[in-house]
Amino acid sequence: MTAAHYIGGRWVSGDSADCITVYDPSLGEPFAELTAATPSQVDQAIAAARQALPAWRNSSASQRAAYLKGFAEQIELRREALIALQMQNNGKPRHEAVVDIDDAIATFSYYAGLAERLDDLQDREVLLSVPGFTAHTRFEAVGVVGLIVPWNFPLVTSAWKLAPALATGCTVVIKPSEITPLIEQAYGHIADALGLPAGVLNIVGGKAETGAALSNHPGIDKLSFTGSNAVGSQVMSSSAAHCRPVTLELGGKSAILVFDDCDLDQAVEWIVAGICWNAGQMCSATSRLLVQDSIADALILRLKSAFEKLRLGNPLNGEVDMGPLTSQAQWSKVNTYFAIARTEGLQCVTGGDVLQDPGWFVQPTIYADVPPDSRLWTEEIFAPVLCTRRFASEAEALALANDSRFGLVATVVSADLVRAKRVADALDVGHVWINSVQAVFVETSWGGTKGSGIGRELGPWGLSAYQSVKHVTRCLG
Template identity: 50%
Template structure:
């Protein structure tokens, strides 16, 4: 995708002006040496999102994959060596947080692109401030899925489950807040409970597994912490709410209903298979509830009225919105959010622009 874009991009293009005596030309230069830091939840996916446009733009790269899921990027390194990529163009640096800190604070780094948690993102932003580095941040989310009164309930439940239980909920764009119209709430909850409890949990390599484990004991404890908070807040648990007995880092797919907007589970990103839900009476309330978050990365709308759904999409503050569709992400569609979900965009034309600086040249006509 990015090879095709950069081939078509003009080396020099003329900019139309109102000054007849001069010409204005525009070109693009690579931003420079880039520090790319990727998370553990989608190894190679976020790497590709960053590495492809950076190389297309002409940048050199220091890439730090997560120390938790290192093997895919190391295999990528083998491939880059085998195809004869010049040494020094892509440098893969395994390691923990201190490696990332060394990269983001180094005076020879021109740009930092980080995907991960907000806590670490704030540290990265502080470190990148030394030397005024260019920065892109793709951070957390607490995205909403809105199910309107006219929605097909069975299909809506499939979209709900796909949006929160895929990858065991370890997705920045997980639609972890369910907003359902009050007229269909009871029927939808009944269907959702049946579908959720029937999910096969187990080894990710098993053909019949629909939800695998969490990535680590640390992440399992994070999810358990929110189960305990839900108990302390006396939330109504439709299903789940506990860990799976036995070996492995497994948590039950969980749904809480009638969750107040003051709840920690409503406000905070769990990064696990935990869905909170509430009801609304009209589209205006649905939009208000969807926007009731410090995050603004994504959203899903389920409705048979496309015109109304599009109008709602324009009012919801989010960088990527799906209507009646699973979370498909196309390379042509820019990815990123508003508010505390990050700075900048990946993918699409914006993804290439993130690794370029425009230059203008003025000369006599």
């Protein structure tokens, strides 16, 4: 067992009797073990963050920016090792793992740039409508923040939270997923390499008990969570009990709307990318295809061919298009949905089954003309499972797309850019792509409406999530 937890600038072993086994999903075999942190070790991590807070919060923004630049540089130095770990522990094809590492680097670089400008924004005067008073604005760190990150994009989602939190002067405690607990450890090693002050960054790994100890703890000032709606509801309840702010990035059941003036081959490329990237294990997966009647048969036929040409396999054995699902639990869950589809009598165009040993692979799957009350149409599956429906008009397409308890993202495919923008503006989601793959830029926000969460990450909005606003008003008389 390795010393897997980073508390107060020191690497320590977990004190729990709970062992975390780390798997290679392409083989379904373990390759590492670690012992979970106990609630008392979570206490220690939060105490270390609390102790480090005053000095870190009062450091200059340029000093914090220098550390963030260092994180970006150190991730680059570790590039090949981190790519290999993403491939082994997540089952990501190499080209996807490369994107993840580049995303993390870009995030730290971007927030380093924003941090450099923070001092210039402090103490700006507020124009008042009443004479005899003066006021100025201060932006201050929220305090000690807990970051709970998921298994589908480790290192990436943690970068989205960690970089802006450190930029503003917050100290942090990160809880990685027990499915992918290793890659976030890189941040602790980077902190050591950079000489980051002890306690500014703390990492505690574990299962539900560890997460609950963090989210229920009275010693944190904000909690940011990415994961399932079920756990997000518990996190929100815990934060409500302490009347503290929370950011939630939750599930999705996103739509891709394809109109009859599109280029069919290009549409196929965007649809496949939207549902099969990371084996469909994305909250943003465009798992509901809405296609205009006149092109539906032709498009679905091309999609069937494209799905069946995808190369599935172990990414460590060569270039593949899609790897396995990341955990056996997710593999079993998807198998349950395939059984539901058979019970509901859904029309399976291709796929519709899991693959057996070795590894946790599933067939890329398409269901045609799925009823809107089907569980596969309404529930997040988190797999390369595409459900399709036809529409006759723009109004019908919008009604179908917005008829969901989720509202994370959507994609519009149309040669008529006026219509595409009109449709994008009418979609009740947090981010819309027009004629594009799901290109996510650190400069734009990430988050959704309805059941897809609360708050925004990335861009300046991600920075403000870790700031409080203070106004100081003085009477001149």
